Amino acid sequence: MPQYQFLKIPANQPWGLFAVGDVYKDDRYPTRGQTKAAESDLDFAFVTVAPNGKGAVEDVVGALTFTTSTSYDHNVTVVGYPAQASDNSQHKAIRCDVPTRRLYGFRQMQMECGGYYGGVSGSPWIKGYNAAARTGQVVGNIGGYNGGGNDANVDWISYSPLYGKDAQDLYNDANNGIGPENVHRSTYQPPTDGPVLPGSGDTWKHAKQIASGDFSGTGHSDLLVIWTDGEVTLYPGDGNGGFRPERQLLAPNAGWKPVATITAGDFTGSNQFDLMVRWDDGRMTLHGDVGSHGLDGGTEMAASGSIWSHATQIAAGRFNAATYVTDLMVRWSDGELSLFTNVSAGNMGQEYKLKEPNSTWKDATLLTAGQYSGNQKWDLMVRWTSGALNNYVGTTTGGLGSEQPIHGPNKTWTHSVIMTTGQYTGDGLTNDLIIRWSDGETTMYKDTRMNNLGTEIMIAPPA
Incomplete structure (x- = not known):
């Protein structure tokens, strides 16, 4: 539901409801739950979305562009919806414009901005966001390492997978409609350019x-x-x-x-x-x-x-x-x-x-x-x-x-x-x-x- 408004039924939402069809996930990521292993680099998914009476979702509300990158350093806009009333009493989206940097040991980015409590998982990291035109490049999403954050699960540190070849391949599978059951990958190879001192x-x-x-x-x-x-x-x-x-x-x-x-x-x-x-x-x-x-x-x-x-x-x-x-x-x-x-x-x-x-x-x-x-x-x-x-x-x-x-x-x-x-x-x-x-x-x-x-x-x- 784009621009979701609290307590309104789907028929009264600004743009209505768009039904999700297939969900494409990398088959190396756990089927249930999450992981803090190297495969947390693969904490992303793509879905197909059916049109509603107003048309296709991208035609109705605009669309961001899926964008791969080899760099961990970006300036992004991160928009998310904290789920609990105790964290988000107004039940509105939060936004932060923030620089990113690498989370070493992983193919992931990190950003620091408070207020990103439970419910924000999957929130897009948008480069070059233009609110008026509703355009921008999605270079990541809240996810990775420990379900999108660190071991302490603080609200002010969030992680994102870096969209590289693995994300591009999964996007292509979804775009080509091969079916989620046909997504098969070889063993994941984590990065080798990690920290240079021994110990955690x-x-x-x-x-x-x-x-x-x-x-x-x-x-x-x-x-x-x-x-x-x-x-x-x-x-x-x-x-x-x-x-x-x-x-x-x-x-x-x-x-x-x-x-x-x-x-x-x-x-x-x-x-x-x-x-x-x-x-x-x-x-x-x-x-x-x-x-x-x-x-x-x-x-x-x-x-x-x-x-x-x-x-x-x-x-x-x-x-x-x-x-x-x-x-x-x-x-x-x-x-x-x-x-x-x-x-x-x-x-x-x-x-x-x-x-x-x-x-x-x-x-x-x-x-x-x-x-x-x-x-x-x-x-x-x-x-x-x-x-x-x-x-x-x-x-x-x-x-x-x-x-x-x-x-x-x-x-x-x-x-x-x-x-x-x-x-x-x-x-x-x-x-x-x-x-x-x-x-x-x-x-x-x-x-x-x-x-x-x-x-x-x-x-x-x-x-």
Whole structure:
């Protein structure tokens, strides 16, 4: 019933009722219920529709065009009808104009917009929608993975199969009227370009701290992870945005559980990165050449009970140094911001106060540093409590650089838990931003610039 109106009988609906004939489904999708397996990529169907007294449905109300695509990135209009009165008291369609991105591990898209409760399954994802002309290209429909959403079944995340060859073949079968019983397909082959790190979001939720750096001396970054059980793991980068097999630096242990925050730099000037650790008790340690020496006791940089217990965020960078990453940016618990230069083993170098204690910088939730502007000297990136993301380009001992916003307050980005930047790709710049989200999803934004995020790649899927 096009433009369905609540409580009206079919005869009183604006366009009447059009009877459904045959229903064409891919025979690899479950006959009953749904699946979260690879076959959830096939969560679509086509139906034949009989005319009513007003004519054929497409002639009476207009029609959208079925459209295949190889891209997961679109701007779409999604229209749906939540079924329950508690979710949709007016019993009217909802609409959202929203960008899409890939759901990695599947041939599916995802979008974020609230209000898409039960009943919206099958809602079209329309590219180039023209409400006046009633035209547009249908590039997807709410469905896939867990019945159109994630495991938590939240209303603000929805998925859609990508319309590719499988959808086109099924459309052709319906259009040619071969009969639903004659739809037969060979075994489904899922995509092979999935996440590049082992483990699911359930695993990566336990990544307590993450640091990027050239720990192996290869000229590109590796990913070092400290887990909640004290295990420490190194994922060597391959220089092309991927990772080689993991290397365990420490088995689970009680000694490395009380890590508060970490960062990585070449403080010893050996062309191999070192790990700086701030412990819960205020102690600071530097572990040199981790790739070669592993994680021994390290060099104590500050004793237990020191003022460093108030160092809420630390980020190594090359703000002042000419060659090696030997500078340390610190955001203190009172909002003060300090830059320490010429940091080395056993020596915290010289401190430059960039911000006096203040309430604004208490909201600087996450810090990282990199070459987002493309310069040799690094820039400071800040994620604020509001989810806003800013770069400070040209930051030096004399003060913060010019503020360059990437985006303003953003609900999604309030769920970013860890932020680190490395040189994981081949452009020679430390500008590949990695985010670990609250659901365990871990994302790389390749070649991030000072005003925009780079190409988004999921490197570990959500829980």
